[in-house]
Amino acid sequence: MNSSLQHIENWIFDLDNTLYPPDADLFTHIDKRMAYYISVKLNLPLEKSQKLQQDYYLKYGASLVGLYRYHNIDPYEYLAYVHNIEMNSLSPDLELRKxxxxxxxxxxxxxxxxxxxxEQVLERRGLSGVFEGVFDIHSSQYRPKPDPSCYQLMLEKFQAEPEQSLFVDDMACNLLPAKDQGMTTVWVNHGLKGQDGHITEGHEKIDYEIYDVGSWLKEITA
Known part of the structure; x- marks a missing residue:
């Protein structure tokens, strides 16, 4: 193990575009289902539902938050619908698992x-059973990344000390609250620095910038 990481006891990973490559393009399909769901539920033209979806995403980190707060959308129904997509673009990565x-x-x-x-994504990637648990948007009480409060909730759920924890994410804006709370941070740089695609102020504070999780893990454990 790399000497600078020998103190790490908790390895925390984002899921989308972190544990699979972004060219799997799952979000194109998810975004379409989000827009359609919002259009039907709120009786909006598709163009307006797409704008509302994007506005809430940029403001809260997840479109669901605005829909839940202001439109009484059922989070479980919404997520079940928008995540009901084909995942044929994902395949097992046994090297990553190892x-x-x-x-x-x-x-x-x-x-x-x-x-x-x-769990569906992990199964498609051959990663079922590798992780002890999942902290999801329900666990965050609908205050998702990058809301600082959900990082504390996550650490409490995992019973993890921030100074002994490392967090890997593909969005720099999601790493800054983790860094502020004492975690070691790893940015998988696909060019998505902020929620709006712009450079996140303070991104230079992130500890590691990498381009592929599997390659980096091999390097640090060599």
Whole structure:
């Protein structure tokens, strides 16, 4: 293990575009289902539902938050619908599985999605059974990343000390609250620095910038 990471006991991973490559393009399908669901439920033209979806995403980190707060949308029904997509673009990555299994300590998922969706993705990637648990948007009490409060809730659920925890995410804006709370941070740089695609102020505070999780894990455990 890399000497600078020997203190890490808790390995916390984002899910989407972190544990699978972004060219799997799951969000194109999810976004379409989100817009359609909002259009039907709120009786809006599709163009307006798409704008509302994007506005809530940029404001809260997840479109569901605004829909739940202001339109009384059932979170479980909504997530079951929008995540009902084909995942044929995902395939098992046995090398990634081996690398994660070889990490010393506990491993967790921290996602703005929900647990059933996370479990489907992990199964398609050949990663079922690797992680001890999932902290999802329900666990966050609908205050998802990058809301600082959900990081504290996550650490409490996992019974993890921030100074002994490392968090990997593909969005720099989601890593800054983790860094502020004392976690080691790893940015999987696909160019998505902020929720709106712009550079996140303070992103230089992130500890590691990588381009592929599997390659980086091999490097640090060599």
């Amino acid at each position: 690398s994660i299994e070889n990490l010393p300590g506990r491993k967790w998922i921290f996602t703005n999605g929900d647990q059933p969706y996370a």
